[in-house]
Amino acid sequence: MSKKLGRGGVFYREFTTLSVFHTHYLMLGMVFFLLLVVVKKNFHFVDNKVLKYLLFYRIGLNLTVVMLTIRGVVQVLSLDVSSAVLSGIGHLILGISMILVLISIRNCVKDSF
Template sequence: MRKMINTAFAYAIAAMAGGVFYREFTKFQGFEGRTSLAFVHTHLFLLGMVMFLVIGLFAARFDLNSRKQFRVFYVLYNAGVILTSIMLLIRGVVQVTGPEISRGMDAAISGVAGIGHILTGIGIILLFLSLRSWTRNDG
């Protein structure tokens, strides 16, 4: 349970930093339009902090770390959320600063973000499989 709470805490700090960066960077740049930077804060809070607080409640009831599926979930899910958030940050900085980027670079940013989403999705499936196996064995 402690590992889940610490993970939630790390995501909370990252989410707050993302929110402050969004506000200050757009203000400094004089940018008033829509940008992907706005979503970094909410992605990290919801997919990071809230998710791991809820998982911490499950961890208090079940020994989740003893399951290989759960350990793989932890790695893949965190990698996916972090990768997605980094790509949102990169996309947002490009939107705010306004440089001309090539179609290849644009596609690369989208592609890497897509990989992050896929890892997050696989992680969610592994989490449910891990929880289902515990409830099946626990009654």
């Protein structure tokens, strides 16, 4: 059992771009949603439209992280594969959905005051 766990750790250490992977997932995955909880508690901005934006945000985040993992594997194995397109699409989805959520928050805050 411990050998299998060790192999998973070796894969994770050797085949992922750890500094970029951790930063993206931690900041964009956890901190963003923790800040949304605080804002939602004060301004109640979440409706069906915002829930769709947040779904696209999660899709973009996970696509970005998967492509960062694939990029790490490609770099370690020195393969000639370009993963920039899918990683770019993930970042694009992230950016657009984040802007839409922030616009929704701004409109709700503007209506509150």
